Structures are given as structure tokens and as C-alpha cells.
Amino acid sequence: xxxxASPDTIAEAAKLLRDGRLVAFPTETVYGLGxxxxxxxxxxxxxxxxxxxxxxPLIVHVPDAAAAADLVDITGTAxxxxxxxxxxxxxxxxxxxxxxxxxxxxxxxxxxxAIRVPSQQTAQAILVQAGVPVAAPSxxxxxxxxxxxxxxxxESLGGDVSLIVDDGPCPVGVESTVVDxxxxxxxxxxxxGITVEQIEAVIGPVSVSADTVTGAADAPASPGMLxxxxxxxARMRLNAVSVAAxxxxxxxxxxxxxxxxxxRNLSPSGDLREAAANLFAMMRSLDRENGVIAVMPVPDRxxxxxINDRLQRAAAPRPGH
Ligand code: TXA
Ligand code: MG
Numbered sequence: 001x002x003x004x005a006s007p008d009t010i011a012e013a014a015k016l017l018r019d020g021r022l023v024a025f026p027t028e029t030v031y032g033l034g035x036x037x038x039x040x041x042x043x044x045x046x047x048x049x050x051x052x053x054x055x056x057p058l059i060v061h062v063p064d065a066a067a068a069a070d071l072v073d074i075t076g077t078a079x080x081x082x083x084x085x086x087x088x089x090x091x092x093x094x095x096x097x098x099x100x101x102x103x104x105x106x107x108x109x110x111x112x113x114a115i116r117v118p119s120q121q122t123a124q125a126i127l128v129q130a131g132v133p134v135a136a137p138s139x140x141x142x143x144x145x146x147x148x149x150x151x152x153x154x155e156s157l158g159g160d161v162s163l164i165v166d167d168g169p170c171p172v173g174v175e176s177t178v179v180d181x182x183x184x185x186x187x188x189x190x191x192x193g194i195t196v197e198q199i200e201a202v203i204g205p206v207s208v209s210a211d212t213v214t215g216a217a218d219a220p221a222s223p224g225m226l227x228x229x230x231x232x233x234a235r236m237r238l239n240a241v242s243v244a245a246x247x248x249x250x251x252x253x254x255x256x257x258x259x260x261x262x263x264r265n266l267s268p269s270g271d272l273r274e275a276a277a278n279l280f281a282m283m284r285s286l287d288r289e290n291g292v293i294a295v296m297p298v299p300d301r302x303x304x305x306x307i308n309d310r311l312q313r314a315a316a317p318r319p320g321h
Contacts (some may be wrong), residue, residue, distance in 0.1 A: 001161070002164045003120040003165060009127060009163075009279045013042075013129075014126055014129035014130040014131075015058075016162050016163055017035065017126070017130040017132065018090040018205070020042040020045075020130070021035075021042070021205065022034065022042075022160065022161045023035075023163045023165065024150070025123055025165045026167040027120045028170060028171050028172045028193070029118070029170055029173070029174060029192065030138045030139070030147055030148055030174070031138070031148065031149070031153050032061065032123075032138065033049060033157065035136070036109065036130075037132065038101040038103060040103045040105050040144075041321060047161075048160070049143055050141060053140050055108045057110055057114060058108075058136065059114045059116050059136060059137065059178075060114065060115050060137070061115075061116050061118060061136050062133050062134075064117055065086055067133070070103070071096070071097055072096060072100065072112075073094060073095045073097055077103050077181055077203050080203055081181065081186075081202060081203060084198075084202045085198070088117070088118075089176040089192055090173050090192075090193070090194045091177065091192075092179055092181050093179065093189065093253060094181055096112060097138065097155075097302070100113065102133060102137070112182045114178060116176050120167070120170075123199050126165070139152075139157055140153075140166075141157065141220065143228060143229055143316070143318075145230050146175065146310075147280070148170040148277075148281050149168070149169050150167075152165050152280070165185075170277070173276045173277035173279055174276045174279060174280075174303070174306040174307065175193070177192035177194040177195075177196075177199070177306070185207050186199075186203060187206065187209050188207070189297045190209075190309070191208070191309050193276070193303070195302045195303060195306075196202070197302060228314075228317060229313040230280075231313075231314050232284070232293065232314060233287055233291070234286070234287050234290070235291070235293070236293050236295060236314050237295065238297075238312065239296075239297045239298055240297075241258060242257065243260040244259075244260075244294070245259050245261060247261065247291075247293070248260060248263070248264075248288070249293075250282060250283065250286060250295045251293070252270065252275060252298050253267065253268070253269070254270070262286060264278070264286055266279060272299070272301075272302050272307070275303070275307055276306060276307055277305075278309075279310060283314065295315075
């Protein structure tokens with residue numbers, strides 16, 4: 001089921017995708033659960049496997065901007081962003097082109113489509129050989145922690161996937177930044193691997209959707225309003241300045257907190273890039289049913305915004321709890 005990325009495995013993955021099957025594959029951000037984005041039936045399999053309660057729109061993956069231009073209209077600001085950050089961890093929400101072959105189920109019936117060109121070389125090779133756009137959400141059960149290794153995928157979706165392509169841990173570790181360029185001012189719908197600062201350096205000020213968690217003093221988002229997501233079985237206690245003996249500690253940078261039952265440091269030197277890459281794997285390794293994970297504060301700049309967004313959603317109240 002898990003096969004190491006090799007020319008044969010990549011060819012098999014491409015064929016399975018063309019045949020309408022589900023293939024989990026690595027990207028620079030997280031592992032994706034891919035299906036032919038032009039097939040309603042293949043896309044429906046994604047929702048089934050993830051047990052998504054509602055038909056959220058999916059990100060459609062293509063190998064380059066030329067392939068994207070067959071599916072959506074890329075103009076103005078969007079082309080600037082595509083030129084600057086593709087291939088890479090950026091998804092652009094753009095108007096669906098007339099005659100676009102993308103399944104309406106993939107875009108949840110919207111007249112826009114989120115498009116991404118991943119840079120990871122195995123993802124690139126699979127997309128080129130598949131020759132169809134590939135819809136791919138993160139390859140985890142709905143609401144749970146995103147996978148940054150092939151083993152994570154196998155743990156959460158193993159039986160439902162035709163093939164899991166293993167190319168080691170994901171270097172970025174948090175999902176792509178989603179920017180809505182379908183209307184007026186570009187809006188960041190989800191902070192991710194390309195930072196707000198990087199985007200503003202290219203196109204000037206953008207707005208950040210009120211739904212994304214900045215944790216910034218000027219935009220205090222109520223955790224009660226957040227959709228639970230990225231959730232471990234354990235309870236998450238954020239902004240910890242102390243830790244109890246029965247708690248696990250997810251720390252950041254040098255610190256003096258001692259006495260936790262177990263600790264992982266996102267980055268002992270306080271590097272946000274390293275912290276993002278470690279985030280999901282460390283949350284998983286500290287996870288324990290009925291446990292508590294105390295999390296030290298992470299600075300809310302650069303990749304710290306994406307990290308804090310994921311932490312706050314992981315800590316949000318869960319349905320049925
Ligand atoms: O890094 C990533 O983006 C990963 C890897 C596998 O590429 N994919 C991923 O997909 O995170 P998913 O399905 O877990 O997240 C899709 C996000 C959701 O927040 C969804 O609401 C948003 O993109 N989205 C998709 N299509 C949209 C649309 N047409 N309009 C607005 N938001 C959209
Ligand atoms: Mg996801």
C-alpha cells in the first residue's frame with residue numbers, strides 16, 4: 001500500500017489517478033489525498049474516504065500555470081502572485097473558466113476554483129504524468145491532524161486509498177496559503193506556507209479573512225467561533241506559561257518550563273520554519289486519549305501565523321464534546 005517514490009511508483013500513481021482511483025501523494029506542505037478533479041465519481045470518493053460531513057471545496061493541483069489557465073481565469077494580481085510563488089505553497093481562488101472541465105463537486109458548486117502548483121518533485125512528476133488536474137485535500141480524516149509523512153496517511157486513511165506514495169517528511173509542514181483573488185482586494189482565507197509578509201511584498205496590502213486566526217491584539221478571534229480542525233484526541237491548552245506533571249508540553253525556543261510528562265520542542269533555537277515543519281508530527285507524537293497538551297506561545301509573524309491558526313483550530317471546541 002505504501003510505496004517509495006520511484007519512477008515505477010510515480011507511473012502507477014498517475015495511472016491510478018487517470019482510472020478514477022484515490023492516491024495519497026507528498027507535497028512540500030502536507031500529504032494530499034488525490035483524485036481526478038474532472039470526475040465527479042473520483043471526487044466523491046475523496047469525501048467518502050475523509051468522511052467530510054459537508055462538501056467543502058477542494059484545492060485542484062496542476063503542474064504549472066499554463067495548465068491552471070485551462071481551468072480558471074488568471075489575471076492582474078493573481079498573475080503577479082502566480083509568477084512570484086508558483087510552484088510553491090500558494091493556492092489561488094479564481095473564477096472558473098467557461099467550459100472548465102473541473103467537477104462541480106470539487107468546487108462545491110462555487111463559480112470559483114482554488115488552484116495550486118506544488119513544487120515537491122514527486123508531486124510534480126505525478127501531475128505531469130497523470131495529465132489531469134488532481135483534486136487533493138490533506139490526506140487525513142476530516143477534522144483531524146494533517147499528515148506530514150506516509151505513515152500518518154496510512155494510520156488515518158490506509159484502507160480507503162489505492163496507493164500511498166512515500167517521499168519522506170514534508171519540508172514546509174503546514175498547508176498552502178489560500179488567497180482569494182476572485183473579487184476586489186485579494187483576501188487571505190487561510191494563512192500557510194507563503195507568509196502574509198511575502199505576499200504583501202509583491203502585491204501590497206491584502207485583507208486577512210476574519211475567519212483566520214491571527215491571534216493579533218487587533219483581531220481577537222473567539223475560539224468559540226472557530227471550526228474545530230487539526231484536532232488530536234488530547235485537549236490542547238494554548239499560551240502555556242507553566243506545565244503540570246500530567247501534561248505533555250509542546251514548547252518553542254529556549255525555556256525554563258520543566259516537569260511535564262513528555263516534551264517536544266518545535267524549534268529549540270526559535271526558528272519558525274523549523275517549527276512549522278515539526279508541528280503536526282509533534283502534535284501526533286504527544287497525543288494521548290484524555291491527555292492534555294500544553295503549548296507555549298509562538299510569535300505571530302511570518303510562518304507563526306499559520307502555526308497559530310492550526311493550534312487555535314486544534315484547541316477549538318469539538319462537535320460532541
Ligand atoms: O497545502 C495544501 O493546500 C494541501 C495540499 C495537499 O496541497 N491541501 C489542502 O486542501 O489543504 P484542503 O482541502 O484540506 O483545504 C482546502 C482549503 C479549505 O480551507 C477550503 O475552504 C479552501 O481551500 N477552498 C477550496 N476551494 C475554495 C473556493 N473555491 N473558494 C474558497 N475557498 C476554497
Ligand atoms: Mg485539511
